Amino acid sequence: MRSTNTKKKSADPKALPGGLSRKQQSILQKNGFAVTPATRFPKTVKPMLATLVDSPPGGNGWLYEVKWDGYRAVALCNHQQVNLISRNNKSFNDKFYPVYEALVQLDKNAVIDGEICVLNENGIAHFGALQNWRSEADGELAYYIFDLLWYEGRDLTGLPLTGRRALLEALIPPTGIIRYSESFDASPAKLLAATKKMGMEGIMAKKADSPYIQDRSRDWLKIKTNKRHEVVIGGFTNNEGSPKPFSSLLVGVYENGALHYTGKIGTGFNARQQKEMMEIFRKLIIKKCPFTETPDVNQPSRFRPNPPMATATWLKPELVCEVSYAEITGDGVMRHPSFEGMRTDKPAKTVTAEQPLETADILPGKKREKMVRLTKPVGKHSRKSLLNPSEATQVKQVNHHLLKFSNLGKKFWPTEGYTKRDMLNYYYQVAPFIIPYLLNRPQSLNRFPNGINGKSFYQKDITAVAPEWVKQFPYRTSEGEDKNYLVVEDEASLLWMANLGAIEMNPWNSTVQQPDNPDWCLIDLDPDKGNTFQQVIQTAQVVRQVLENLGVKSYPKTSGSTGIHIYIPLGAKYTYDQCQLFGKLIATAAHEQLPAFTSIERMTRNRKGCIYIDYLQNRPKATLAAPYSLRPKPGATVSMPLHWDEVRKGLKMTDFTIKNALERIKSEGDLFKPVLGRGVNLERLLKKFPVQI
Template sequence: MLATLVDGPFDDPGWEYEVKWDGYRALAYLNKGEVNLQSRNRKSFNDKFYPIYQQLTEWKINAVIDGEIVVINDKGLSDFNALQNWRSEADGELVYYAFDILWLDGKSLVHLPLTERKAVLQSIVDQNSPVQLGYSIAADGNAFFEAAQKMGLEGIIAKKSDSEYYPGIRTRDWLKIKIHKRQEVIIAGYTLNEGSSKLFSALLLAAYDKGELRYVGKVGTGFKDKQQREMMALFKPLVTEKSPFRETPDYNKPSRFRPNPPHANATWLKPELVCEISFTEITSDGVFRHPSFEGMREDKSAKEVVREVEKPTEEVVDQANDDGATIIKKPGKAKRKTLLNPKDETQVRKINGHEVKFSNLGKFYWPDEKIRKRDLINYYYQVAPFILPYLENRPLSLNRFPNGIKGKSFYQKDVTGKVPDWIETFPYTSEGDDKNFMLCNNEATLLYMANLGAIDVNPWNSRIEAPDNPDWCLLDLDPDTTNTFEQVIETARAIKSLLDTLDVPSYCKTSGSTGLHIYIPLGAKYTYDQCQLFAEWVAGQVQQQLPDFTSVERMTRNRKGRLYIDYLQNRPKATLAAPYSVRPKPGATVSMPLHWDEVKPGLQLKDFTIYNAIDRIQSEGDLFKPVLGEGIDLEDVIAKMSVGMG
């Protein structure tokens, strides 16, 4: 059902008013998990707006919903340009605003009055539904229009409260009142000014009037270079030598605003593409004045685009009295979701000001679990704010799995000449050659690494500001195949108990592989030698407590199947999987920080994976944050050790 354009707001007790969202109209056909999301011209939105489609598949109802898909900006307003450029959830929060329901549980609702249809819609939609209800009030048109104007909305819609739903019909029961003049138009060609370096100078615009294609002017502002390149690709298959108009328009015609326009040559197109423009007014000969390009409208069919002329409101409704004011609610801030969409094999995203290319995104990195490369990159995009503090200014050893966990892997330390120049590096010398470690100091670098197949992220224990002074002391509990995980847990608890007697704080995380890692904050105040001596003492004390199944022997054969309490990781240039790093292990496990009361029998490493890690971090926060804090006073601790031993 379509609305008629009128020239101003009104109040009437028989009408109700809604926000005119600046987005794509969409019908959702829902059949208990089977979903088809379609535009007005029956184009599928299932892939394009995949988050909404996926949410609708989980809504097990049998209904047909009418609504609008929008991107909501930080001010809570719909942003059509952002919707135009939307490729994944990193581009903005998608919302599907439902404003009507046509069918429910096998029954047509189109002949019910609007108030009853909305009551049905409200009965099935709550705050957890995949759709939101568009804002609506009864009998308050002028005040609602004024509030919409102050908020910078596109306009409002007025609907008769007793109106039935007439599919495909533009009726006077639904009216649209625009704050900013905007209209859909057909692209009939483009011009290029002599001497211009642009791909095109202006679009030649058209609309149907009584079945005939009419020229409505040209638009030469509002384009970005990247947009022009994308549009030229759309134009290429539609180029035609013949003008689509009955009479070729004078597109070089001077105006009082441009008395001497540059000479332009036209390229004509088959009239199939639709765009939207904003403008100030329409001249007496039907041409748009001061038009500006707003975006392509792939959801609209060119055959539907007619010259819209505002009708005087008085002709359509009787004016009524003002009845109060209204408030339009701003949505809450969305959490990070996905960077890459689920369809395109190659995608380019702008991150930290750098164009980063992601390729082979459909490749299975965990074949048994059907986890693809895009899933890994999306995970690191989501976890970036949490993992980056543990990577900043720490040289990395890249553990690359270009063909997933079942393919060949290799370590890469030297990245000299092999990474873009915007990636920061740290120099070192090996075998007389000058080489460079990679530093991961921003999101773009983290995701670039993931695209290289670096499944896990392995930083130094110290930063380049103080390379000989680790920020933490660590103990790596590495079980043998003969050990049970309960023995790993018992060892970790014994280490915590010992450290508690010395008032030394400790923090535990899963390795994501087979063991547990225990970190002690040092604040870069001590050398690796001092750190390692302390770790060796702790390991030795605990090994004496648990001699039956633990060992501090470096050589594997000397351990005789016992769990290794590894303190030798506390050395220069040694690396260990960072907190929140994914591991190249079955199940796509994650190295996850734990509460100490979780380190007990029943804990399993497979409980923390790429699937649930983000939800856990969102609910628990960064449990490892104190590891980056001030650190312990090692001299004070040694004094307590001496007292304890004495």
């Protein structure tokens, strides 16, 4: 390990780091921490590498771990100054930002070795998913840590592995994105069989008493369940008449400084990957073949006696990818290779032919047998970000549609610093809750392409701008023009709309299936400048009491601006005329109890500075901010459903914002869910009023 202090001196045997529990201090003392040499915080670390063998070792004195299918990563953690680096010293801080942020929160003075993975719901790591990972929406990241090299001013590399791991386990929380890679006291043969059955890459065998050596060592062994290898890309082919960017990759490995051809890879990549790879390839095209011998890309085989005519394009041998294959033939060429993913963590010059050694030649023996649980299932997690924090333009697949998100760093709320990226991530995370109130409803877009302080405009017609897959609902203008509303069907259409700068979501009260029958009746409490929010609260409480006297349950939410919205479920059983009449009766009854500062006058000049109890929103094509919608207001407020006992003195619009809304929803659930329920019996209710329908 490199250090800024070349002199190592013995530490005070009694000196232990402060702030630890008695148990942690005991583990440190027991495992020799106090007698390790004192050194300054290292600038970088070259990780210890394992030797590939063909079968598990036997004998005692070995620890067995899962071989995680990911990127090797060393975390240099100087408390909250963290540098997460690859095995070739490239930064992973931005690329795998959730791991970096978790290490910052961990706040340790330590150097940790581990593997970054993307896990499926069963806890199985998959390298292809990791290679395509751009944000938390692409999969569940985990940083499996298995070694502690330095801690609180002391170099631990000379301690036995068991001691280092005991210290490491004591320092790491039991849950979270940073996970301790457990070792198993089990039959290595059965362990390997279990990993193969579960679709894992293999196992690691490590000598329990091994020091940490910054080089390849036979104290650490890797045993794979299938044949996989890194290879260097030296070119690609194009088959005659093929519409694909390329047909196959031409790859090889280095031997004595020369690149030897090992085959061509024609499967394992999708159209999107090919397109992205070609963008990189174009910058590396060369005229001369980089392999020691020029491959015959049109060579017939037993199964393809007449292959399509192909042309080869050569590349500077700088790119590394991982490949799985059936076997290596006698002339060193892979059989049935398949692309697994690009490797940005390994320099091309280090990729050599890695032949498994005979384990019996290293360490013969046998170990007692016991099966174990290998992985911890990921389980169901709440949604995290769709878009990563660094790239200004990102393309994501949502509901099988490719969406291009642009200008992501633009400040949509300049005072608070919230960006377009923050807005889109919010709508992705809140989608399961907001979509029920948008689903199959025409939308009126309120667009703020330059944020809340920029010019805004309303847009109903999306005929000329929407992609083919976006659902539309026709309407005719007063001038006789045929146009189309946007209709939300899923997350993709929600995010496409938000990407246009539509900060708030404004759906109809009815769906395209029953456009003349609203799902709810609503009362919109809209204060004037002279009103206090306490008066709005008082008005809402009176509206609630009027409804409760009729035996009707109602559901309030903040508007996210200055008012409060109150919804009554109707179940799409009545017309807009019936709905509006009911709303008018409720508004009138509430106004009669609060005549001093409320009004039901439609004309602003006739309200005389009073709170408008608006029932006229119950009309065809009218829209209102949906539950959980952001609002283009200072603070990035959210229209948040409330418990009625929260509608009291002290409630503020700024209580619910883009920063805390999701935590609130996780805690309280969807309070507005009954609004989409069966609904009230309007005929029976209207009989209680003097006006009849």
